[in-house]
Amino acid sequence: MQKFESIISDRGSKYAVSGGPCHSADEAKVFIKTLCKSKKFxxxxxxxxxxLSEDGPVKNDDGESGAGMVIVRMLEREELMGHIIVVTRWYGGKHLGGDRFRHVQDAVRYYLDNAL
Structure with a gap:
């Protein structure tokens, strides 16, 4: 598991990105559970x-509606199979509107550029 913390900050919200090998929904659950062993996450x-699995994309927005699909599209563009990417957000008290999607994209790009 690779983690990059505090990579984006906007209006009080802070973002991190993590990732690692993942081939099934069960492995994804284990990955998230391991990530969340850190109180911060x-x-x-x-x-x-x-x-992306052999059966297609698997995603979870975790309340950030539409953000999972942003990650899926970027993974598809990179043709990166069997690798989970998690974008973590700590809400800062102000709504970001459409900027939140740009931040998700920027976080995934950061991961792709620095972890692979």
Whole structure:
């Protein structure tokens, strides 16, 4: 598991991105559970994630509606199979509107550029 913390900050919200090998929904649950063993990540507002399996995309928005699909699209563009990416957000008290999707994209791009 690779974690990059505090990579984006906007209007009080802070973002991190994590990832690692993942080939099934069960492995994704274990990955998230392991990530959330850290109190910091367990207390996050959203841990949005996605990975591409042989059966198609698997995602979870964790309350950040539409963010999982943003991750899926980027994984598909990179043709990255069997690798989960988790974008974590700590809500800062102000709504970000459409900027939140740009931040998810930027977090995934950061991971792809620095972890692979």
């Amino acid at each position: 367990a207390k996050a507002t959203h841990n949005t994630w996605a990975f």
